[in-house]
Amino acid sequence: MHLDCRVEETLGEALRVFQPAIWQRDCQAVLRIEQAPDIEATLDLTPGAMGLADLAWAKRMRQFGPDAADxxxxxxxxxxxxxxxxxxxxxxxxxxxxxxxxxxxxxxxxxxxxxxxxxxxxxxxxxxxxxxxxxxxxxxxxxxxxxxxxxxxxxxxxxxxxxxxxGDNRAADALVELLDDQREYYEKYGFVSRVGDHRVVLPLVFELLRGVEEIKPDVMWALTGVAHRLGRDVLHQQMTGDSDAQESHSGNVELLIDRLFQYSQGDVERHFETFYTKDAGSLLALAKGQSLIA
The missing domain is CATH 1.25.10 (Leucine-rich Repeat Variant)
Structure with missing residues (x-):
């Protein structure tokens, strides 16, 4: 599903030039789509729109504008x-x-x-x-x-x-449920960075303490996004809780908070770019690691 037409069109042109074998494989399907006389004819070609033909099909459909919707x-x-x-x-x-x-x-x-x-x-x-x-x-x-x-x-x-x-508030509730259920999915930390609230702070900290190295960077970036939304004081309160915890862990908490605020919200958005732009290209392909030229 292509959501950034500029990226897709640039990719298509580059593949034609630098991957001639792919172009040779797909050129007949591409030409049929480009020469389709109307929207009905273009839709008839949808099932065979694979590889470069997929990109050509999306471009042809955009040419019909909003009238294509019905x-x-x-x-x-x-x-x-x-x-x-x-x-x-x-x-x-x-x-x-x-x-x-x-x-x-x-x-x-x-x-x-x-x-x-x-x-x-x-x-x-x-x-x-x-x-x-x-x-x-x-x-x-x-x-x-x-x-x-x-x-x-x-x-x-x-x-x-x-x-x-x-911007529906129920999304934050859903993220808390999924964290409580320990549900693993590709988009987890990107979503949390965007709308996670105070309830996700401790689960994220516990994930850091689990010591799974491959997820630590994403956990930290997600926690940084949450930190910028909550502010330093609220974040500190969520991490410490009761007075006993404040005394025994205050130094470590301050170090972690200092580390989080070394980075800006812009840094978070660059790390999780796919989740912050409404023009992200082929979101499903990115999530699954699929190739657009397969």
Whole structure:
């Protein structure tokens, strides 16, 4: 699902020049998409839009502007998707990603076809609704989060990300629940850095004390983001608690707090860049380590 058109177009041009084998593999599909006469013809080519053709398809769809929204929604709500059971997930990614560029009409389209999407599609749609600032969808996203949070796959990430982008206070509650459940997922520390409140301080400190080296940098950056939101005094209070703890651990707490405030909020946002920009490219591909040219 491509969310930064400039990055994707630059990538596509670079691959044409520097990876001629990839271009040779995909050029016929790309040309068919570029020469598609209208939106219906372009949508017909969605199932085969792989590799560079995926980038060409996204670019072609943007050329139709917000008027594409109703036609995309009609494809999702109709029987067309059922003809491609093996490709359903990829098709949903492309269609929902295209609605990202349809502004308010994209919001209306996503809400109208919500029930026609599977859980994976709703997770993606929730992300796009958050990016589009669709505050009217917040209750729907919260219900989606509650439905998916116990699933084996991390489908709850989409609605949670949407709620975070909407500034919904329930996102902070969800993060606390997930920390209490010790749920591990790729976006954990980026999310906490954005909206974690005072309740996440001690769980993050305990994670530092566990001594798992590979996660320590992300834990520290997440805690730094929380620190800048809370301020030094509140952070100190959360870390120390009762008076006995203040006396026995005050020196260590001050050292940790000093270390956190050596870095700015801007530093946090640069570390977790994917989670702070609304133009982040191919968020799902980044999360899964997938290649855009596969």
């Amino acid at each position: 036609t995309i929604a009609a494809r999702i709500k109709g029987d067309w998707l059922s003809a491609y059971p093996k490709d359903r997930s990829g098709i949903q990614e492309r269609l929902i990603g295209a609605l990202r560029w349809c502004d308010d009409r994209g919001v209306a389209a996503l809400l109208s076809c919500w029930e026609s999407l599977d859980d994976y599609g709703r997770s993606l749609a929730a992300m796009v609704l958050g990016l589009l600032g669709a505050h009217q969808s917040a209750d729907r996203l919260w219900a989606c989060y509650q439905t998916t949070r116990s699933a084996a796959k991390d489908l709850f990430v989409g609605p949670l990300w949407g709620l975070i982008d909407l």
